[in-house]
Amino acid sequence: MNYPPRLRLANLPTPLLPLRRLSAELGGPTIWLKRDDLTGSAISGNKSRKLEFSLAEALEQGCDTVLTVGGVQSNHCRATALLCAQLGLRCHLLLFGPEAPPDGNLLLDRLAGARIDFYPADTYTEMKVPILEEWKERYRQQGARPFLIPSGASDAIGLWGYISAAKELAGDFQRLDIEPSHILFATGSGGTHGGLALGKELFGLDAGIEGVIVDEDARYFDAKIHADMRDWAGRYGQALNTDRIGLNLVEGYVGEGYAIASEEVFSLIRKLARTEGVVLDPVYTGKAFLALVDGIRDGRFGDSTDIVFIHTGGIFGLFPQRGQLFGRP
Numbered sequence: 001m002n003y004p005p006r007l008r009l010a011n012l013p014t015p016l017l018p019l020r021r022l023s024a025e026l027g028g029p030t031i032w033l034k035r036d037d038l039t040g041s042a043i044s045g046n047k048s049r050k051l052e053f054s055l056a057e058a059l060e061q062g063c064d065t066v067l068t069v070g071g072v073q074s075n076h077c078r079a080t081a082l083l084c085a086q087l088g089l090r091c092h093l094l095l096f097g098p099e100a101p102p103d104g105n106l107l108l109d110r111l112a113g114a115r116i117d118f119y120p121a122d123t124y125t126e127m128k129v130p131i132l133e134e135w136k137e138r139y140r141q142q143g144a145r146p147f148l149i150p151s152g153a154s155d156a157i158g159l160w161g162y163i164s165a166a167k168e169l170a171g172d173f174q175r176l177d178i179e180p181s182h183i184l185f186a187t188g189s190g191g192t193h194g195g196l197a198l199g200k201e202l203f204g205l206d207a208g209i210e211g212v213i214v215d216e217d218a219r220y221f222d223a224k225i226h227a228d229m230r231d232w233a234g235r236y237g238q239a240l241n242t243d244r245i246g247l248n249l250v251e252g253y254v255g256e257g258y259a260i261a262s263e264e265v266f267s268l269i270r271k272l273a274r275t276e277g278v279v280l281d282p283v284y285t286g287k288a289f290l291a292l293v294d295g296i297r298d299g300r301f302g303d304s305t306d307i308v309f310i311h312t313g314g315i316f317g318l319f320p321q322r323g324q325l326f327g328r329p
């Protein structure tokens with residue numbers, strides 16, 4: 001595989017560890033946790049894998065200013081802000097949602113010295129791209145060299161992060177002598193899912209790749225991820241017919257909406273912290289892990305002996321939701 005330019009920004013490989021007590025309690029397959037929450041400390045989670053490629057491209061193009069977009073508690077924006085500081089790049093975040101006191105990810109964005117502008121949350125879908133483009137043009141006119149990273153770093157470039165993670169997982173499985181039947185994780189902008197789906201094709205992974213959507217719906221992600229994979233094949237001259245790749249998108253776990261978690265999710269977050277010392281978040285991993293636990297309870301994984309959950313990070317998103325963590329008032 002010919003990889004494009006890459007910066008070594010994430011602590012890799014991440015551990016793949018069994019959740020012995022929880023697996024025994026549920027009575028199903030052994031749950032293996034791929035600890036992508038350990039790609040770093042403040043710069044942690046799945047976005048670091050993608051940003052190794054996005055930011056390498058920014059430097060390759062001689063850019064000095066990185067523009068990106070997300071929710072107020074975006075993990076992607078926080079990782080980008082800190083990595084830009086590390087690389088000496090200017091960072092400008094466009095955050096959709098009400099301006100809030102510095103807490104969780106937003107606190108770290110501020111600490112990293114990113115410039116931040118807030119926009120109304122309900123304009124996110126239609127306005128994020130035009131506003132990004134508008135800022136890009138403004139920077140250009142000022143003589144700066146802007147580089148634009150889409151939400152979640154989910155585009156043709158960012159896909160490489162989880163293509164290479166698929167290779168890493170294939171090595172983990174070989175070393176541990178396991179053949180997991182399923183790999184589950186949260187899908188929020190689709191780059192993790194698209195990268196793993198491509199990696200499965202490229203490296204012959206046998207496991208089913210299942211993204212639990214935490215926003216939008218399956219139709220939206222099927223189109224979005226296929227578009228990104230097509231761009232990837234075109235941009236990097238790959239012969240793979242990506243349209244033929246089927247995507248397993250698990251619905252039913254968005255709940256009341258993006259970043260709004262039910263008491264069932266908070267209860268599972270408490271449970272995992274107390275059973276295994278692992279901290280999930282209410283926006284992504286808590287909802288996706290609930291899908292995995294439900295799947296085991298419903299016998300959906302049949303007679304599988306091993307399944308994998310990718311812990312994609314997100315711990316800082318827990319802090320601003322402290323009010324709900326120990327039961328609703």
Ligand SMILES: *Cc1c(COP(=O)(O)O)cnc(C)c1O
Nearest residue numbers: 075188189190191192284312314
């Ligand atoms: C962004 C994010 C996801 C979703 O990954 P995508 O590649 O955007 O689908 C999952 N978990 C956490 C903690 C994230 O920050």
